[in-house]
């Protein structure tokens with residue numbers, strides 16, 4: 373007698389597009405502190421400067437820094453009569469972040485199912501409207517939020533942010549492997565803090581010992597979307613609530629970020 377086995381359900385069958393949003397692009401990093409949120413916020417402004425309608429979802433549930441970087445930290449979202457959430461607006465970008473729902477001193481201690489629910493609400497219950505790009509700033513590493521996002525919505529692709537040294541490379545590899553496993557196309561890698569640029573004399577110097585990131589990307593045929601220098605004004609932008617691209621659009625640093633945004637538009641038109 374033969375038994376019929378239920379096939380394992382494919383989690384990606386749950387994927388549903390969000391009406392009105394053309395491209396959802398995830399920004400990930402193998403670990404924290406490499407500048408993922410700085411890059412996400414600047415990219416959002418850069419895409420808007422290219423005439424695109426942009427939303428920014430801060431999916432870094434445990435450590436949301438988008439509100440501070442976008443100058444929206446003091447805002448709280450309105451919930452309308454249909455219990456849908458109006459996103460905050462900063463620099464013309466529609467923004468949603470856990471940081472606007474909890475005070476900045478409370479620890480967020482959530483497990484998988486709660487994270488899944490929060491991601492669902494951020495994606496489905498926020499009134500995103502018509503967007504060309506929804507940039508999703510992921511938490512660092514390879515965890516439940518990344519998995520949940522990939523299962524819930526079709527992603528146009530993922531961008532991985534890294535610093536140049538070899539101690540970051542193993543984390544980049546893990547991050548890329550995760551996106552491959554959840555069948556998200558890798559649009560490319562952004563090297564952040566690639567050089568230190570002195571704000572007085574523009575002297576350039578390696579901030580980190582350069583490693584084998586570029587060789588790895590060549591070998592894997594993954595595009596390097598751009599190199600963003602380490603510059604005090606980029607950090608200043610994040611602290612002040614106006615990212616560099618808004619603070620000083622004519623600077624070399626903003627030009628580097630605009631270059632990445634143009635490549636993303638080419639890859640996901």
Ligand code: ADP
Pocket residue numbers: 401403404405406407408409410411437512564565600601602603604605606607608610611
């Ligand atoms: P992550 O999201 O990867 O944890 P953040 O974007 O929060 O990293 O950046 C960590 C710190 O480094 C922040 O204080 C930020 O202002 C600073 N930073 C990031 N990228 C740069 C850069 N290219 N130049 C100067 N400071 C930077």
